[in-house]
Amino acid sequence: MAKKKVGWFGDFGGQFAPETLMEALSALEAEYSKIRRDSTFRRELNYYLRSYAGRPTPLYYAKKLSDTVGGARIYLKREDLLHGGAHKINNALGQALLAKRMGKTRVIAETGAGQHGVATAMAAAVLGLHAEVYMGSEDMERQRLNVFRMRLLGATVHPVDAGSRTLKDAINEAMRDWIANVSNTHYLVGSVVGPHPYPTIVRDFQSVIGREIMAQFKKSVGGLPDYIVACVGGGSNAAGSFQAFVGEKKVKLVGVQAAGQGLASGKHAAPLLAGSVGVMHGMRTYLLQDDNGQIQLTHSVAAGLDYSAVGPEHSYFKQTGRVEYVGVTDEEAVKAFETLSRSEGIIPALESSHALAYAIKLAAALPHDTKIVVTLSGRGDKDVESVAKFRGSKL
Amino acid sequence: MSARIFGSNHPLIAYLMAGYPTLDRSLEAAEIVFKAGADALELGVPFSDPIADGPLIQKASTVALRQNVSLRLVLDMAGRLSGSGKPIYIMSYLNPILRMGYAEFAAQASRSGVSGVIIPDLPVELAAEWVRTAWANRLGTVFLATPATSTPRLKKIAQNSTGFVYLVSVYGVTGVRDELPGYTYEFIRRAKSVVNRPLALGFGVSNPRTVSQALKAGVDGVIVGSLLISKLMDQEPSWVEVLANLESTVHALKQATSTTVPTEEGK
Numbered sequence A: 001m002a003k004k005k006v007g008w009f010g011d012f013g014g015q016f017a018p019e020t021l022m023e024a025l026s027a028l029e030a031e032y033s034k035i036r037r038d039s040t041f042r043r044e045l046n047y048y049l050r051s052y053a054g055r056p057t058p059l060y061y062a063k064k065l066s067d068t069v070g071g072a073r074i075y076l077k078r079e080d081l082l083h084g085g086a087h088k089i090n091n092a093l094g095q096a097l098l099a100k101r102m103g104k105t106r107v108i109a110e111t112g113a114g115q116h117g118v119a120t121a122m123a124a125a126v127l128g129l130h131a132e133v134y135m136g137s138e139d140m141e142r143q144r145l146n147v148f149r150m151r152l153l154g155a156t157v158h159p160v161d162a163g164s165r166t167l168k169d170a171i172n173e174a175m176r177d178w179i180a181n182v183s184n185t186h187y188l189v190g191s192v193v194g195p196h197p198y199p200t201i202v203r204d205f206q207s208v209i210g211r212e213i214m215a216q217f218k219k220s221v222g223g224l225p226d227y228i229v230a231c232v233g234g235g236s237n238a239a240g241s242f243q244a245f246v247g248e249k250k251v252k253l254v255g256v257q258a259a260g261q262g263l264a265s266g267k268h269a270a271p272l273l274a275g276s277v278g279v280m281h282g283m284r285t286y287l288l289q290d291d292n293g294q295i296q297l298t299h300s301v302a303a304g305l306d307y308s309a310v311g312p313e314h315s316y317f318k319q320t321g322r323v324e325y326v327g328v329t330d331e332e333a334v335k336a337f338e339t340l341s342r343s344e345g346i347i348p349a350l351e352s353s354h355a356l357a358y359a360i361k362l363a364a365a366l367p368h369d370t371k372i373v374v375t376l377s378g379r380g381d382k383d384v385e386s387v388a389k390f391r392g393s394k395l
Numbered sequence B: 001m002s003a004r005i006f007g008s009n010h011p012l013i014a015y016l017m018a019g020y021p022t023l024d025r026s027l028e029a030a031e032i033v034f035k036a037g038a039d040a041l042e043l044g045v046p047f048s049d050p051i052a053d054g055p056l057i058q059k060a061s062t063v064a065l066r067q068n069v070s071l072r073l074v075l076d077m078a079g080r081l082s083g084s085g086k087p088i089y090i091m092s093y094l095n096p097i098l099r100m101g102y103a104e105f106a107a108q109a110s111r112s113g114v115s116g117v118i119i120p121d122l123p124v125e126l127a128a129e130w131v132r133t134a135w136a137n138r139l140g141t142v143f144l145a146t147p148a149t150s151t152p153r154l155k156k157i158a159q160n161s162t163g164f165v166y167l168v169s170v171y172g173v174t175g176v177r178d179e180l181p182g183y184t185y186e187f188i189r190r191a192k193s194v195v196n197r198p199l200a201l202g203f204g205v206s207n208p209r210t211v212s213q214a215l216k217a218g219v220d221g222v223i224v225g226s227l228l229i230s231k232l233m234d235q236e237p238s239w240v241e242v243l244a245n246l247e248s249t250v251h252a253l254k255q256a257t258s259t260t261v262p263t264e265e266g267k
């Protein structure tokens, strides 16, 4: 495959976009490389991250959980405490400011769990942009609290009925909107996916997570953690958590994908574990596809992980072996959701519960002086109904 | 083969989705479309995630996929139509082609008598290997240009396109449109002034009036897709009536391409 260096992570990434978007992607790339070095932009973004979104977030030693597990020490990076309830606001604020710089008046977004939609709606409200959010109708049903929040925040939510009616289909529809409205609209992509430069932009805006982990860990614990564990849907909270540590070879990085009802069942959302390389949503990456190159439907109890592709940098990390990717089933994730709620009084998002479930398994087999940081990407209020349903009860 | 259709007349290129409503019926529809005067066929390959397509072609794609219509079956269908002597272009998103592999796909397409291939999510910058493989198999490559395409990109697109350059009429996905905005015609004139290849206009060309206007503005041919798909979606009449309807639609469009005289400006 022909490739330019810029926009590629090894053999992955690229810019496989419809022609209508190519100039817009170049313009975005150009503007982004400008603001990257612009101190005014950084000051403005930092202001909103601190005063509006609530950064820095704490790094919390989950002593009670760790004692219950009886092994390694588990620390939680509390992205769940951010305004909106998830890490998504880090990126939404960054891109909304970028959109304003480019003179765009309208932002569109896709959302799975609804957290990125909520974050986009918030950023748009505070920065005076018009927001429209595409969401699969299946996700609207299982994350309806977030649909209501988005509407309260002034965003329009468009249901998407195509395909599996989840995240992949919402991205398709957002791309179609962008093709039609590219002159006044910025597509505020919610994860490290899509054509270049999105995977880089979103990772950079999320990399504040890893930088804070590093500084906080050095200060309050000393040295570096042994493991960083994060869930991988599109892969933004993981990419943001890992970025500062990629060069620290002693720190083991673990990405947790949704194994759904088990990889063998075929009902999962784990392209990095059971997929193959292909092109969709503008990027060359691992996908769940059939022998004819059609994209397959996915399943996960966590709407934010229910996606048949993954950010290209994760495909690269898989290939180079820098990050280990593992799977956690629905059942294991829900159990971790309940465990953290009881042991620490923290209700985690079902997405984050995947990372937590793996960390608990890992910790149990490791000595007490081993330190594991788990990125708690979001809070679980949105998921109480799904969990009740999963457990066969009603709210 | 493809250049010939642009030589002496303004070709009407008909788009149909292979496998819609069924594989057999899409073959019948293609034969009718040729009979009604279409000069070439653009055969759509169904894909699960057609981001450049509007609701009509999305729906046709879904129906075809439910019947497991694969790229291989589409190439077989192209092979069966090649006896018509009219050029057949394959329009496919990139992933099904990658899954088969460029080399195997190009060889099979060439063997099936396909004239050229259009890949809406393969930009010209990333197409070097594809273009090389296609040309080595005597297969044409057609790239899309849109009103958003800068003039330098237009030139690059033209250099990599054989046969013709596919002009996308609007900012938007495929669909039926009553008329095209003013900027479409400006775009046609701009493309005409820098591209030294035949130009075919598609996406939303849906009636004889638009066909005439586009030809007057300087395109060499037109591509009509969603309108024909919408005719095939008509549930009320029998299949025989659906085909008759399709035939008269294509006939009227062909009428418009053969009677329009380009203005001096357009020439």
Ligand SMILES: Cc1ncc(COP(=O)(O)O)c(C=O)c1O
Residues within 6 Å of the ligand: A086, A087, A112, A113, A114, A115, A116, A190, A191, A192, A231, A232, A233, A234, A235, A236, A237, A238, A303, A304, A305, A349, A351, A352, A377, A378, A379
């Ligand atoms: C709380 C939370 N965590 C994780 C994700 C998954 O996204 P990513 O892999 O980009 O971090 C989502 C997506 O909706 C989310 O809401």
